[in-house]
Amino acid sequence: MSSTISDPASDGVVRAADGTPLKQRLNRALRREKLRSFLLILPLLAFIVLSFIMPIADMLFRSVENQIVEETIPLTVVALKEWDPASGEAPGEEVFAAFHADFVQAFKDKKHTRLGLRLNYDEPGMSGLFRKTGRPSTKMQPPYKEAFIKVDEDWGTVETWAVIKQASPAYTDGYFLNAVDAHRTAKGIEMVPENERIYLFLFGRTMFLSIVITMSCLLLGYPIAFLLASLPLRSSNMLMILVLLPFWTSLLVRTSAWKVLLQQQGVVNDFLVWIGLVNDADRLIMINNQFGTIVAMTHILLPFMILPLFSVMKTISPNYVRAAKSLGANDWTAFWKVYFPQSIPGIGAGAILVFILSIGYYITPELVGGTSGIFISNRIAYHISTSLNWGLAAALGTILLALVMLLFYVYDKIVGIDNVKLG
Amino acid sequence: MSENRGAAVRYDSVQKSYDGETLVVKNLNLDIARGEFLTMLGPSGSGKTTCLMMLAGFEPATHGEIYLNDNPINNVPPHKRGIGMVFQNYALFPHMSVAENLAFPLQVRGMDKSEQESRIKRALDMVELGAFGSRRPAQLSGGQQQRVAVARALVFDPELVLMDEPLGALDKQLREQMQYEIKHIHDNLGVTIVYVTHDQTEALTMSDRVAVFNDGVIQQLSPPDMLYESPQNSFVAQFIGENNKLNGNVTEIGGGECMVEVAGGIKLRADPVNIAGIGSKTTLSLRPERVELQPEKPMDNMVDGKIEELIYLGDHIRVRMSVAGNSEFVVKVRNRGERRKIAAGDIVPIGWAAGDCKALDAVG
Structure with a gap:
């Protein structure tokens, strides 16, 4: 009988006891496992294909379909x-x-x-x-x-x-040209007249506001995450509930609350007038403009900055800062040279999360943005539901998607996506 | 404690409480001499790490004062104390290379580049890691990380170095090797080292003096041999090394000895170390290797014991016996090559010297 484990010297192929190549044998043994795990994810896969991938593919197609x-x-x-x-x-x-x-x-x-x-x-x-x-x-x-x-x-x-x-x-390519404020004339591709240009400007504003919102989330969220991570478990859990509280409130309610607070006859203006900082005649305009959008969206997206920051900071042992101090660093140096560099993965994760969420945000700018605070997404929604120019909406959406992916790529090159930790 | 001027470190009536209800450290007085290797040894929760953290400046003392070279340091922030520290799990900065880790204390002191480099090289050579300067801590083995941590704590020439269970994460063999290395570094540099551990072997191997902590109080402060040979109380006797306990009552005291009556009416002669007086309860402490099985000559104390169990351990045989009501009485018999005719169940005579049997405070 030669049905022992083959000697690989004969043809360089390791064989199982029955003579079939071992790799083939292993694959067969694993196939059932793989099939089972595939069946387990099948419902979700089907759901995602139907409700996510196909609509997106359809929208991408509509941007060039004619x-x-x-x-x-x-x-x-x-x-x-x-x-x-x-x-x-x-x-x-x-x-x-x-x-x-x-x-x-x-x-x-x-x-x-x-x-x-x-x-x-x-x-x-x-x-x-x-x-x-x-x-x-x-x-x-x-x-x-x-x-x-x-x-x-x-x-x-x-x-x-x-x-x-x-x-x-x-x-x-007409929709794409429209989406970047250009059109095709008898003379070739031209930019539309200056006073009709809108989309490039809106893309620019969307980027700018998203960056501002990301920065303010970071500035506000970092100290909170730091506090949460350094407090004992009981009190930090309590504070964590406060951070998560907004998630349990409707987005519309939170946005509307800012309308109440920031409008000209609103709480903040009333207070400023009452303490005499602002004249009753010229109350501040804080809503239906960029300021309103930035304030409301910073508030809404803040948890998305705090949570990744917190989960990274939680893993930084207090011994690092202690070690730095014992080596002669004052509080600031210990923080800046030792603690902060170790929290960068959390900053990366939080920043990219907030930025990508805000770049496609729609409801809040729509409600509090007025005309100067709206995003490109509001324009896309307009073309979907009001002007019914779906081709243009699809082109704008495609550009937005490409832009996010490009930024993601650049971010990966600079920060490194493996440096990002969500917890 | 005497007003010992010139001590490197002095704890003066230091108390520490975290919650305002219980004291973790109770009225600690301790002088540490310059150049001494002092180990704080104790079970977890005994207050030893808290004492170290107060010295390093990471925990404020609730009461009392700590002096560093005769200067009170309660209000000196940690970074101005100039104390080197080696942490449990090393706390090497993961985002810096080994050389950058070592450069850190020199940079914050504003030392110039060339001086930094020569010092880093010297420190790395001292721990035999000269070629590893550009590596990240994560690329080093546990033992190498440990050496880097030691080098970093020493690179800025502190007079005092604190070590908080620095060898806890290493395997047994490496731990023993590092014990000797740290000991040699201490001997060569002459720095004062305060070392915290719960491992008695570590404490006995390395220290000039060991402070045994329990329940927030120093139970005994002695050189390692004294700690083993003459424990001051039952806790120390029990905590350091192996120990046989016999509970009894003191019946006579005199001539540097005392007589203790244990279970079964057996009277034993002992060294009165820590007893209240005639009639008081006491616990006798006796090291297993000081007991003679079937002694050839009569000894101070002679009793009969029943052999319960024999365990062969190569260099010695461990004999578990029932003696005076204690069935956990252990005798270590050196393996001299002769075959002893003993077996479980035998009743054999055992004996020991009065001086080896310490009458201590009563427990259990």
Whole structure:
């Protein structure tokens, strides 16, 4: 019998007792284990795929998707291929004939206004033009070119058709261009006029405010976490409950509370007027602006800074500071040279948590931000629910996501993600 | 305690309480001479670490004064005391290299770079870690970390070094080796060392004097041999080394000896160390190796005991016996190569000298 553990010298493969390679044997033995653990996570995995990954993928796709034009007016898209906007003349009768056929069909399906709305993103006025042309289109007789121009002169201009032709491809970068305050004109990509630019500015403000909020959370949270970590367990548990208390209160309640406190007839202003620090006539404006956003969001995100800081500080033995003092360092040097460097992983974790949460925050800026304190997320919400320009919302969201990932990468390079400890 | 001027450290009526209800340290008076290696030995909760922390400045004394070179230091913050300290688990700064750890006390003293470097090199060479300056503490073994901690506590030339159970985290072999190394460093540098431990072997091996703590009070302050040979009370006798206890009543005192009657009416001669007088209760303390099994010549005390158990331990045989009502009476018989004809169940005579049997305060 040769069914002993093989000698690896023969072919370099270690074999099990029955002659199959040991690796294969091991994999087979582990397969059942793996299958079982996979089955255990399956419900959650399915839930996450359905409710998180698929919607995100769909939104990312929407930022470039543009099939509506091709689907609604397929004949026109084909006919327009021959036409060159640079010629300076509106397209000929064959394009109008194709367009008429498409348009009548679209009108029957009640799709022409949707297309008008889509084209309106590229060129304001298109929506009205399409709506106006809806019913008259059914009574048109050839030649269609004159018939369309009779309904509205805009049908005879190069610009109208240039917009349609440009919007024809199934995929577009138009939303992304819009999201960075640019658009595509006959001359190529251009920035929109200065007074219409909004998104780059909003991205900038979102970043700036998030950094300010992160810094103020750190400044306020560090001493609290330090206190929590150095107190005996009983009193620190009590304080910890106070830190966690806000989590048990509705976000809306907390935000509204700041409205009560900070408004011009609010508690803080009343107090300042009462002690005579502020004149009754010029009460401070502290809400519906950046200040309100920073104050309210710092308050709301503070626990997310304190908790990682606390969990890291808890692990720093008081002996380090004692050792530093016994070696001749005064309180400040012992803190700055010995304690603080060891708490940096907590600062990293807290800062990245607060920053990422605040960069996508929506409710609080919406409620207390006014116009000067809103974030890019409020604009995204506007496009999702009010203007219904989902493509632009998706593009803005994609840029925000990319930005966060980029920052994360930079952060990893500078601080090192393995230096981050959440507890 | 006498007003011993010139002591390196002096505790004067020091008391310490954490909660205002119980005293952790009760009226401590202790002088530590310059260049002495003094160990505070005791079970956990005996107040020894608290005494060390008060000396280092991390705990304020509730009452009394501590003097360092005759200067009161109660109001001197820890960083101005200039005391080197080696902590339990070393407390090496994990974000600094070994050299940076050693440079720390020199930097805060504003020493110039070249002086720093030569001192760091000297300190590292002293603990035989010259090549490890650029490593992080986490890259060192426990024993190496321990040496770095010692080097760091010595690099700024303190006159006094405190050590708080520094060898507690090491395995047995390494611990013994480090005991000798610390002892040699002490001998070479002549610094005063105050060492805290609960390990009696450590205390006996290294110290000039040992202060045995229990219940916030120093039970005995003696050189190691005295501690073992002449314990002042039952706690010390019990805590240091192995010990046989026999409870009894004092019946006679005289001529530097006393007579104690133990269970079964047996009268034993003992050394009256700590007894109240005739008629008082006492506990006799007797080291297992001082008892002779089947003595050839008659001895001061002779009794019969029943052998309960024999344990062979190589260099000696441990014989557990029932003697005068005590079934945990242990006799150590040196292994001289001769075969003794003894077995469990035998009743054999044992004997010991009166001077080896200390009559101490009664316990249990």
